[in-house]
Amino acid sequence: MTRLAILMPRFTANRELRTANCELVRASTRWLKLALSLLLCCFFVPLGGCGRHRLRPDEIERNRLFEEILRREDHRILGTDDFFRTNLLYSSHPEVREWCAIALGRIGLPCALPWLYEACRSGSAPVRAASAFAIGEIEDRDQLKEQNLPLDARAITELIRLLDDTSMAVQMRAAEALGKAGSHHEAEAILRRLESFAYDGSPLHRAYLGLCITALMRLRDPAASPALEIMATVNDPEIQWRAENALIRLRDKNARSLFLELLKSSNADVRAYAARGIGICEDPSLAYTLFPLLAPRNMGSGEQNPLPVRAAAVLALGNLKNPNSVAVIEAALSGESIDDAHPEQQNFAIQATAALGHIGTREVQVSLARLLGAPEPVANSAVIALAKALKEDPDRFFSLASGSRFKTPAARRAWAQALAELSGPRALLELKSMLVRVTDEKADPDGMLVLPMILTSLAKTETSDLQEILLPFLDSHDGVAVRVAVAAYKPKDGTKAPWAPVVHAYGNLAPGNDVEAKVAVLKRLEPWIREADVQAALRQALRDRQRNARIAAARLLRMAGVSDVPEDPGPSESVTTDVTYTILAAARKDRTVAIMETTRGTLEIELFREDALLTVANFVALAKQGFYNGLSFMRVVPFFVIQGGDPRNDQEGGPGYTIRCEINLRPYERGSIGMALAGKDTGGSQFFITLAPQPHLDGGYACFGRVLSGMEVVDRIVPGDRIKKVTIEEDVTSIDYHRY
Secondary structure, X not given: OOOXXXXXOOOOOOOOOOOOHHHHHHOOOHHHHHXXXXXXXXXXXXXOOOOOOOOOHHHHHHHHHHHHHHHHHHHOOOOOOOHHHHHHXXXXXXXXXHHHHHHHHHHOOHHHHHHHHHHOOOOOHHHHHHHHHHHHHHOOHHHHHHHOOOOOHHHHHHHHHHOOOOOHHHHHHHHHHHHHHOOHHHHHHHHHHHHOOOOOOOHHHHHHHHHHHHHHHHHOOHHHHHHHHHHOOOOOHHHHHHHHHHXXXXXXXXXXXXXXXXXXXXXXXXXXXXXXXXHOOOOHHHHHHHHHHOOOEOOOOOOEOOHHHHHHHHHHHHHHOOOOXXXXXXXXXXXXXXXXXXXXXXXXXXXXXXXXXHHOOOOHHHHHHHHOOOOHHHHHHHHHHHHHHOOOOHHHHHHHOOHHHOOOHHHHHHHHHHHHHHOHHHHHHHHHHHHHHHOOOOOOXXXXXXXXXXXXXXXXXXXXXXXXXXXXXXXXXOHHHHHHHHHHXXXXXXXXXXXXXXXXXXXXXXXXXXXXXHHHHHHHOHHHOOOHHHHHHXXXXXXXXXXXXXXXXXXXXHHOOOOOOOOOOOOOOOOOOHHHHHHHHHOOOOOEEEEEEEOOEXXXXXXXXXXXXXXXXXXXXXXXXXXXXXXEEEEEEOOOEEEEOOOOOOOOOOOOOOEOOOOOOOOOOOOEEEEOOOOOOOEOOOEEEEOOOOHHHOOOOOEEEEXXXXXXXXXXXXOOOEEEEEEEEXXXXXXXHOOO
């Protein structure tokens, strides 16, 4: 059971079956799919989600309401028929009222706040808790800043009132919401409640303290440090590491004695965070306390040092930059073979190379040069670190490393990044040569996978002809290249109409679906928002097909002082049909498991239909199409996440469309599955699996599943390991007959 499971309804599972009809329908034409879906919907939905027994009338009604909530949430609309207010406040089904509150938070329109304030006085504690959560989503200060919208003053008043609610479940959600919407004053309100809080170690108290700590961390008020230091001494490892994490994010160097004490903890998570904490203290003499944590096994007891502790310790040493650390890191690297049979040592070596690059002394060169012959993920990290260490001696770098050794797209990206770190005439010449090669698609079919990093690296070198190099890519229809080019575009003083290439870039992208590129281009227009041509382009963007582009344009027009900008950016575009909403709603309680076969072993993943129905539907559809088969885990960060699902393998790719965020109350525990994002409503195919709890992700990324079995496999994943196949096992319902 998850830590906050007491607050969340759990759906029960039926045994999962398949039918041959699924494959038949998938092979049919689009109109036949729709016709068959309609027929099956009429037949199955009245009988119930599992197809085995007749649903009670009240369950049919709940499905109907869930379907309508799902439709409006996907399109990001409230409607003009009072549907949300009526069902939020007066539905006879408590779960319907909760769904309405969560949906209003996801839609994010401030005009829904009065309904949520009223719901905060509901007689149902779960409804009050969900309403507090939704207020935090709508009034998230970062999102409001993104749209150049003001905070609703009543939001803070209502949330502070809920800090004293009779239900602790409501209190904790109010604190969580204040962490998103509040300021230093709200940190004081939370701290006052904690002064009289008597922790009893129960799951409810642990969840309450955890969300309060996360809120204080997000509010970034230094005045919270003393209270967090006290909580770090509570005799509960989970509360200890949560408090440590908050102190680290507050950059509290005064907590060094606390970190040193917790370094002795028997709990690996507490030790890992303590090591991170020592790394922020900027005292090289503290490096000696971390040395015993680096070896694969403890020198005294012979017990294995967990990878999270080793990785945290070596990164902390990189921050402390004590030259004496180099020999200890080298010894730790020699403690086990760095090969495919030792994936943990590979992941440690990647972190160790980064640390050596930060230390940057002459002694690190030999170690880093030797690691150029290690497996590719380690070699890629080593060449970047070597370039950092030899920035003042580029000839030495080129005598030790050669670009001809870096042949795969991932390796070539690493080589380009290393050249940017090195800088200088020879590195610049090499980057320009790479640019010429990758733009010839016939000679280099993988060139577009390397191009963005080459452009990023050229921008970092600040070559004098950078703007001339960038201009052709501003005119490109490749969204990734445009994003990089527009970020580096800095026209010289005196340039006539410097905004013109950016306006033209948006015009090229406008008919397409790359919302990330559109938003990046529109944001780049900010210096010129008072120009008539720019305002004309922004007004055109207010009619863009994609909502995020409209939001970006509206923000800039408000900044320019334009008064007739609508507060509501309008609905989101969706390819989901009404039939699909019906089918998904009927199947909301079905249990779905994804069997993910990787080159390291097999995972079983439970997918949270009811909490993130569209996200799960998207993942299932991609898996059934074979989209994930053969894709790599391109990102592995010990004690944080592994990430996969990108056909480009550079964290920039996706399926060619985006889906809506389904933020929910599920916490990010070890083994949680989340959607990787580049902003609100930018999910697609990329997902991540958490290697440890990540409270800073809660309520910010759609959590849509958890690993049921195979976390030992997840722990062994290294960058470049592949997904061989994803198989979906689900109950037989009308959902099996429609491809969404």
